[in-house]
Amino acid sequence: MLVALVGIGKIALDQHVPAIAGSPDWELAATVSRHGSVEGVEAWDDFTAMLEARPDIRVVSLCLPPVPRFAYAAEAIRAGRHVMLEKPPGATLSECHALQDMAREMRVSLFATWHSREADKVDAARGWLSDKTLRRLTVTWKEDVRRWHPGQAWIWEPGGLGVFDPGINALSIVTKILPKPIHLSGAVLKFPENRQTPIAADLAFAHPDGAEVTADFDWRQEGDQIWTIEAETEAGTLVLSDGGARMTVDGAEAGTEEDAPLSGEYPRLYAAMARLVRDGASDVDLAPMRHVADAFTLGRREIVAPFEE
Amino acid sequence: MLVALVGIGKIALDQHVPAIAGSPDWELAATVSRHGSVEGVEAWDDFTAMLEARPDIRVVSLCLPPVPRFAYAAEAIRAGRHVMLEKPPGATLSECHALQDMAREMRVSLFATWHSREADKVDAARGWLSDKTLRRLTVTWKEDVRRWHPGQAWIWEPGGLGVFDPGINALSIVTKILPKPIHLSGAVLKFPENRQTPIAADLAFAHPDGAEVTADFDWRQEGDQIWTIEAETEAGTLVLSDGGARMTVDGAEAGTEEDAPLSGEYPRLYAAMARLVRDGASDVDLAPMRHVADAFTLGRREIVAPFEE
Numbered sequence: 001m002l003v004a005l006v007g008i009g010k011i012a013l014d015q016h017v018p019a020i021a022g023s024p025d026w027e028l029a030a031t032v033s034r035h036g037s038v039e040g041v042e043a044w045d046d047f048t049a050m051l052e053a054r055p056d057i058r059v060v061s062l063c064l065p066p067v068p069r070f071a072y073a074a075e076a077i078r079a080g081r082h083v084m085l086e087k088p089p090g091a092t093l094s095e096c097h098a099l100q101d102m103a104r105e106m107r108v109s110l111f112a113t114w115h116s117r118e119a120d121k122v123d124a125a126r127g128w129l130s131d132k133t134l135r136r137l138t139v140t141w142k143e144d145v146r147r148w149h150p151g152q153a154w155i156w157e158p159g160g161l162g163v164f165d166p167g168i169n170a171l172s173i174v175t176k177i178l179p180k181p182i183h184l185s186g187a188v189l190k191f192p193e194n195r196q197t198p199i200a201a202d203l204a205f206a207h208p209d210g211a212e213v214t215a216d217f218d219w220r221q222e223g224d225q226i227w228t229i230e231a232e233t234e235a236g237t238l239v240l241s242d243g244g245a246r247m248t249v250d251g252a253e254a255g256t257e258e259d260a261p262l263s264g265e266y267p268r269l270y271a272a273m274a275r276l277v278r279d280g281a282s283d284v285d286l287a288p289m290r291h292v293a294d295a296f297t298l299g300r301r302e303i304v305a306p307f308e309e
Numbered sequence: 310m311l312v313a314l315v316g317i318g319k320i321a322l323d324q325h326v327p328a329i330a331g332s333p334d335w336e337l338a339a340t341v342s343r344h345g346s347v348e349g350v351e352a353w354d355d356f357t358a359m360l361e362a363r364p365d366i367r368v369v370s371l372c373l374p375p376v377p378r379f380a381y382a383a384e385a386i387r388a389g390r391h392v393m394l395e396k397p398p399g400a401t402l403s404e405c406h407a408l409q410d411m412a413r414e415m416r417v418s419l420f421a422t423w424h425s426r427e428a429d430k431v432d433a434a435r436g437w438l439s440d441k442t443l444r445r446l447t448v449t450w451k452e453d454v455r456r457w458h459p460g461q462a463w464i465w466e467p468g469g470l471g472v473f474d475p476g477i478n479a480l481s482i483v484t485k486i487l488p489k490p491i492h493l494s495g496a497v498l499k500f501p502e503n504r505q506t507p508i509a510a511d512l513a514f515a516h517p518d519g520a521e522v523t524a525d526f527d528w529r530q531e532g533d534q535i536w537t538i539e540a541e542t543e544a545g546t547l548v549l550s551d552g553g554a555r556m557t558v559d560g561a562e563a564g565t566e567e568d569a570p571l572s573g574e575y576p577r578l579y580a581a582m583a584r585l586v587r588d589g590a591s592d593v594d595l596a597p598m599r600h601v602a603d604a605f606t607l608g609r610r611e612i613v614a615p616f617e618e
Contacts, residue, residue, distance in 0.1 A: 067607075070492070070515070092603035093402070094492035094596070095515075101490070158495075159607045181410070183379070183403035186467075196609055206379070206404075287403070293602035294401035298376075298468040300505055301610075 001274065002029035002057045003084075004050060006072055007064035008036025010152075011086060015115070016063055019266035025274035029057050047072055051079045058082055059277060066091040067159045070099070073110075077102045082109040084273050088168055088289050089113075091159040100284050109276040111269075112284040114172035118268035119244025124255030125231075126177040132233035134178070134207065139215035141170045142226040145199070146309060155197065156307075162197025164292045166227075167217035171288040173229060173244055174215075180208045184291060187299035192307035199307055203295055310583065311338035311366045312393075313359060315381055316373035317345025319461075320395060324424070325372055328575035334583035338366050356381055360388045367391055368586060375400040376468045379408070382419075386411045391418040393582050397477055397598050398422075400468040409593050418585040420578075421593040423481035427577035428553025433564030434540075435486040441542035443487070443516065448524035450479045451535040454508070455618060464506065465616075471506025473601045475536075476526035480597040482538060482553055483524075489517045493600060496608035501616035508616055512604055 005016055008031050017038055020026045030042045032050050037043035044050040050057075060076040061084040062069050070090055076083050077099065089112035090096045096112065103110035116122070143166055145155075154160045161168065174182070182205040190200040199220060205213035227243035236250045247255040262268045276283055314325055317340050326347055329335045339351045341359050346352035353359040359366075369385040370393040371378050379399055385392050386408065398421035399405045405421065412419035425431070452475055454464075463469045470477065483491070491514040499509040508529060514522035536552035545559045556564040571577045585592055 091607055092493050093599045093606075094490070094603050097599070098490050098492055098517075158609045161606075181403070181407050183407055184401050191610070208407075290402045290406070290602075293599075293606045294403050296605040297402075297470075297602045298400055300467045301500070 001025060001059055001277065002027050003059045003061055004030040004032060004054070004057045005038070006032040006047060006060060006062050008033035008038065009063065012036065012063040013038075015266040016061060019264065019270050022267060023270050023274075026270055030054055047075065051076065051081065059084065059273070061273075062086060065154045065160070067154065067157075070095045073099050074102060077106050077108055077110070080106055080108060082273075082277050084111045084113060084269075087112070087114050087172065088161065088292070089284065089286070090289075093286060093289060093293055096284065096286055096289070100282070103282055107280070109273070109280065110282040110284055111273050111276050112286070113269045113273075114169070114176075114285070114288060115265040115269055116169035116244055117172050117176045118265040119173070121240055121247035121255040122173055122176060122244045125229075125238060125240050125244075125247055128238055128249065128254070129177050129231060129233070130179050132235050134209065134211040134231060134233055136211060136232040137174070137178070137207075137213045138230045139170045139174060140226050140228045140230075141167055141215065142218040142221035144221050144225065145219035147225075151309070156195045158196045160197050161292065162195070163199055163201055163217045163219045164197075164295070166219070167201065167215070168288050168292050169243065170215060170217070170227070170229065171291045173240070175285070175287040175291070177229075177231075177240075181287075182207050182213050184294040184298055187295045188302055189295065189299040190302050190304045192305060193303050194306040199304065201295060201299065310334060310368055310586065311336050312368045312370055313339040313341060313363070313366045314347070315341040315356060315369060315371050317342035317347065318372065321345065321372040322347075324575040325370060328573065328579050331576060332579050332583075335579055339363055356384065360385065360390065368393065368582070370582075371395060374463045374469070376463065376466075379404045382408050383411060386415050386417055386419070389415055389417060391582075391586050393420045393422060393578075396421070396423050396481065397470065397601070398593065398595070399598075402595060402598060402602055405593065405595055405598070409591070412591055416589070418582070418589065419591040419593055420582050420585050421595070422578045422582075423478070423485075423594070423597060424574040424578055425478035425553055426481050426485045427574040428482070430549055430556035430564040431482055431485060431553045434538075434547060434549050434553070434556055437547055437558065437563070438486050438540060438542070439488050441544050443489075443518065443520040443540060443542055445520060445541040446483070446487070446516075446522045447539045448479045448483060449535050449537045449539075450476055450524065451527040451530035453530050453534065454528035454616075456534075459618070465504045467505045469506050470601065471504070472508055472510055472526045472528045473506075473604065475528070476510060476524070477597050477601050478552065479524060479526070479536070479538065480600045482549070484594070484596040484600070486538075486540075486549075490596075491516050491522050493603040493607055496604045497611055498604065498608040499611050499613045501614060502612050503615040508613065510604060510608065
């Protein structure tokens, strides 16, 4: 299938382009970007013009930041194209609902992707937890914003989500691996004095069986970077680390290779998109984004030291 | 039908008690509250004990503030009771989704009420707008917090929503009367230096046909109180004022009495709840709350003068 990639920035070049190149399902037929391009691929800067000139490209993959994304997604759907959205699927929950309605009406596939859900051991963790009684779940997601988001000014602007930009990856895994739904019961959001989005957040969730569920997101981490989810159950403790790439149960490596047939998060996302288009289906799970919106709504705001890149 | 009223504060005494007393469908069989009670009605302070002692009371109406409400709602649903929720239906969107799932599983009726949607002229406004092309919609919701929320400390605490507590009423009307869905495109939230929730907010929404949709919420209004929605269309201008109680089209009174057979917002809510229970149905529309969560997520935060009651 032919796909057009819109928004040629870091995530597109690091992840989307190689995943498309390595897939038997896909061919990168065009890029749309003001600045970026991909060698050997037809490059556009006018999205409307691309849609009109290339009716043969039935699928559009959007890697723009969340705030401008809606207008592109809406235009693509109205033009009858299937649409794949980077995470988070939009700047607001309401616009995601609107896109769902539009996709249904236009009978196209809409895929709100959560790349971290495709990390190697996430399915195995889900399987292991499915029949266990959870006592405690602790998310620790601490990284250095200077290292992972150099020059990305939009992450500090309203709608850029701040530390929830990586944190929502953790929430996308948690909402996939837990068999029962949780909801936020309290949060503290730490806003740098000179920024519009939080640099750190502590979250507490209510669990139907009373398990203690917490998350600690921090963008001020120097040295070792930590992306870990620890689940203590009555039958042992599962640790998912490196963002879902590694898994141990009671300290021993777990999660066999059969759990992860295709290699890599983005190759799996593109394989899933190919299936959705073939099946005429959509996949839009807004749960991770709802938890983030809940944190902004219910969270206690604290002002912390200014952040300068 | 017998109903138990939980949370006997200002809204319960001002609105719920008289609405129940005046209804042919309902009898107030019990109250649950730490401090309040209603003369002549069995009074409890232990909710669990009430549910156990009075299995004949099949319906529970919750008027507590949003943060503690979930635990009561969940317990009532698990005990097989039908539940009616004051607005907003919860402190988080995720807990509202969880309640919906629980109500479905337990086969009980869940009603997330929006009392302003039952104001006298709202249905007439919806009817009038249904076949018009919208050009501009302007919401002005300005009231004096000291007058309407005396001593309600929870409105300033995380989850209390601040000026969105009345503002969500406006959003509940807007989402009912507009034939097409809108989504937030930008917002400014004004937080008093010493408070956790905003005292004022300016919102801008995207409309599918490009109509200019804005809302101006302010809790610092002295003198005349303003709860107005003005809708400019290609076929004239509709003004809904006094929170939906009055309506004009191009300056002339409009919306006949037939549009509003039952009198009063809360009597209509209780009549609707009686219908839901009889029909085995639920009514949970989270759109107004989603817009508020979107505003907290996407809004630019500004710090303004401290607020002292």
